[in-house]
Amino acid sequence: MGIPxxxxxxxLWTRKLTTGLTIAGMALVVFVFASLLMLAxxxxxxLVATGSYDNVVVIRKGSKSEVQSGVExxxxxxxxxxxxxxxxxxxxxxxxxxLVVLISLPKRGSDKPSNVLIRGISATSLLLRPQVKIxxxxxxxxxxxxxxxxxxxxxRFRGGGMGESLHFGMRDWAVVGTFDAGxxxxxxxxxGDVDQLMQAFRRPVYSSVxxxxxxxxxxxxxxxxxxxxxxLSLDVMREVRYYEEQSEAMARFLRxxxxxxxxxxxxxxxxxxxxxxYAAVANRTAEIGTLRALGFQRASILGAFxxxxxxxxxxxxxxxxxxxxxxxxxxxxxxxxxxxxxxxFSFTLTxxxxxQALLFSLFMGFIGGVLPAFRASRMKIIDALRAS
Amino acid sequence: xxxxxxxxxxxxxxxxSYRRGSxxxxxxxxxxxxxREGEFLALMGPSGSGKSTLLNLIAGIDQADSGSIxxxxxxxxxxxETELAHWRAFNIGFIFQFYNLIPVLTAVENVxxxxxxxSLSKRERREHVEVALRVVGLADRMxxxxxxxSGGQQQRVAIARAVVTDPTxxxxxxxxxxxxxxxAKEILDLMGRxxxxxxxxxxxxxxxxxxxxxxxLIKHLDKGVLNVSDPAPH
Numbered sequence: 298m299g300i301p302x303x304x305x306x307x308x309l310w311t312r313k314l315t316t317g318l319t320i321a322g323m324a325l326v327v328f329v330f331a332s333l334l335m336l337a338x339x340x341x342x343x344l345v346a347t348g349s350y351d352n353v354v355v356i357r358k359g360s361k362s363e364v365q366s367g368v369e370x371x372x373x374x375x376x377x378x379x380x381x382x383x384x385x386x387x388x389x390x391x392x393x394x395x396l397v398v399l400i401s402l403p404k405r406g407s408d409k410p411s412n413v414l415i416r417g418i419s420a421t422s423l424l425l426r427p428q429v430k431i432x433x434x435x436x437x438x439x440x441x442x443x444x445x446x447x448x449x450x451x452x453r454f455r456g457g458g459m460g461e462s463l464h465f466g467m468r469d470w471a472v473v474g475t476f477d478a479g480x481x482x483x484x485x486x487x488x489g490d491v492d493q494l495m496q497a498f499r500r501p502v503y504s505s506v507x508x509x510x511x512x513x514x515x516x517x518x519x520x521x522x523x524x525x526x527x528x529l530s531l532d533v534m535r536e537v538r539y540y541e542e543q544s545e546a547m548a549r550f551l552r553x554x555x556x557x558x559x560x561x562x563x564x565x566x567x568x569x570x571x572x573x574x575y576a577a578v579a580n581r582t583a584e585i586g587t588l589r590a591l592g593f594q595r596a597s598i599l600g601a602f603x604x605x606x607x608x609x610x611x612x613x614x615x616x617x618x619x620x621x622x623x624x625x626x627x628x629x630x631x632x633x634x635x636x637x638x639x640x641x642f643s644f645t646l647t648x649x650x651x652x653q654a655l656l657f658s659l660f661m662g663f664i665g666g667v668l669p670a671f672r673a674s675r676m677k678i679i680d681a682l683r684a685s
Numbered sequence: 686x687x688x689x690x691x692x693x694x695x696x697x698x699x700x701x702s703y704r705r706g707s708x709x710x711x712x713x714x715x716x717x718x719x720x721r722e723g724e725f726l727a728l729m730g731p732s733g734s735g736k737s738t739l740l741n742l743i744a745g746i747d748q749a750d751s752g753s754i755x756x757x758x759x760x761x762x763x764x765x766e767t768e769l770a771h772w773r774a775f776n777i778g779f780i781f782q783f784y785n786l787i788p789v790l791t792a793v794e795n796v797x798x799x800x801x802x803x804s805l806s807k808r809e810r811r812e813h814v815e816v817a818l819r820v821v822g823l824a825d826r827m828x829x830x831x832x833x834x835s836g837g838q839q840q841r842v843a844i845a846r847a848v849v850t851d852p853t854x855x856x857x858x859x860x861x862x863x864x865x866x867x868x869a870k871e872i873l874d875l876m877g878r879x880x881x882x883x884x885x886x887x888x889x890x891x892x893x894x895x896x897x898x899x900x901x902l903i904k905h906l907d908k909g910v911l912n913v914s915d916p917a918p919h
Contacts, residue, residue: 299801300801301794301801303790303794304787304789304790307789307790308789310789311788311789583783583785584785584787584788586785587779587781587785587787588787588798589746589770590744590746590773590777590779591773591774591779591798591799591802591846592770592771592772592773592774592775592777592799592802593770593774593802594767594770594771595766595770678746678747679741679746679747682746682781682785
């Protein structure tokens with residue numbers, strides 16, 4: 298048996314001030330680390346939740362997103378009538394030919410323009426996205442200049458609220474409803490009748506075709522059918538996969554940013570921990586000598602001081618996570634690099650992030666403590682005892 | 686009082702020197718003597734005479750340059766560091782001038798420390814600790830921290846810690862050096878009792894002639910040489 302763990306714990310408690318300050322330094326780093334991971338996770342979750350596993354997105358071959366895509370009417374009709382497409386309650390295929398256009402609208406308050414994604418929808422679009430709920434008003438009537446706005450748009454863009462109107466495509470569009478799509482990307486979109494929007498923006502082609510599969514396990518076969526059809530030059534993706542790809546560039550950027558920021562910050566925190574632990578060793582030299590004289594091995598001393606430093610790291614990690622967890626209350630918006638449109642999302646804390654942050658804080662504690670602990674364990678007993 | 690029991694410590698031709706810069710300062714020169722089981726030996730001598738060094742060598746916390754030290758039949762100068770630490774845990778009870786208790790541990794936990802190196806169960810450890818603290822008269826201060834105890838009480842906790850493993854030898858380095866006269870007397874009484882009643886072999890380094898009086902045997906060290914060996918006055 299080695300030196301009891303409460304020896305390490307109580308020593309931390311005895312020097313509350315230095316312990317507190319060291320923990321605060323580590324907590325700050327863990328806070329930044331966890332927050333950026335939470336940001337990347339929130340973005341990923343928002344975009345991935347936008348898609349549904351049963352749905353398929355069809356876009357022009359080589360185009361990475363709906364915004365860059367163009368699907369000709371003839372091609373769209375072929376896809377729509379594939380036998381693998383599920384049927385809706387009215388017997389019609391559950392497929393929607395959609396148009397996606399980016400426009401710039403001024404934000405409420407600041408009047409600063411920002412990109413907004415406008416989606417031209419068909420009658421079946423809502424059926425394909427059960428997560429989208431009309432919260433106020435009604436759906437736009439086909440053939441009219443009516444639109445509905447996602448909650449993020451309604452709240453944050455001038456003229457986007459219920460009963461207001463927006464001007465784009467050389468027309469005024471009345472907002473006749475708002476819809477909530479939870480924490481998905483749809484909440485940051487404006488929806489209107491696809492034919493009206495194609496006219497307004499003088500677009501001869503659709504952007505994408507979305508359909509529900511009759512049997513979701515048949516995806517590979519559907520993909521092969523479309524790939525092999527010489528009339529179609531289209532990319533076929535599950536909707537979840539499509540939105541996950543949309544989030545990848547941004548999430549990767551955030552993760553790299555997070556890693557590099559924390560790498561720099563953590564150097565400071567590690568040095569802080571090291572100073573604390575060196576001071577602890579210096580103050581307890583006689584104690585170390587005593588423990589060694591009593592018969593505790595060098596490894597026990599090493600263990601006790603590393604443990605003390607690991608506790609320090611753990612406490613810093615827990616404090617950092619505690620404060621980072623409050624970031625979940627925040628919703629932020631940013632431009633998604635892939636679509637260049639506004640996307641609102643929130644910090645999301647997952648068990649994976651908790652465990653990564655704690656592991657990281659333990660790592661900082663370990664690195665900060667291992668050299669001082671090594672020094673403590675290397676002391677000659679009589680020299681150490683003389684320090685009393 | 687002649688002691689005819691077998692020697693428990695046998696020291697032969699022991700030498701030790703320190704290096705100070707390029708100079709080699711001899712501390713102990715060719716020392717040989719025995720300590721018998723149950724003996725209470727006082728090592729006296731002026732500062733720098735090497736008495737603490739001799740004590741540290743016998744206790745296995747310092748390395749000799751040459752010579753042999755046998756304690757209980759075991760040659761300790763050839764033990765590895767790990768073996769030596771293990772050996773100390775079972776054979777040596779330390780009493781220091783400044784008590785050297787661990788400030789963040791209570792009296793009970795301090796006394797329990799050396800028992801953590803044994804295979805005793807938690808319950809057995811607790812029993813041993815309680816007996817040891819009762820012997821030193823601190824049964825009512827078990828959960829006090831060292832900072833809440835007087836110097837004399839702290840030294841008694843340290844003595845309890847030294848005897849709790851029932852070691853072969855008790856080594857005391859100026860055990861009364863930091864205490865007032867009343868407390869010092871209590872500590873010396875306690876050590877005397879441990880020697881008389883429990884038969885503990887004690888080696889004590891001291892400056893204090895009153896402390897040395899309690900010993901059966903006083904050895905004087907001067908400039909690294911053990912030159913006089915007096916029987917104690919009583």
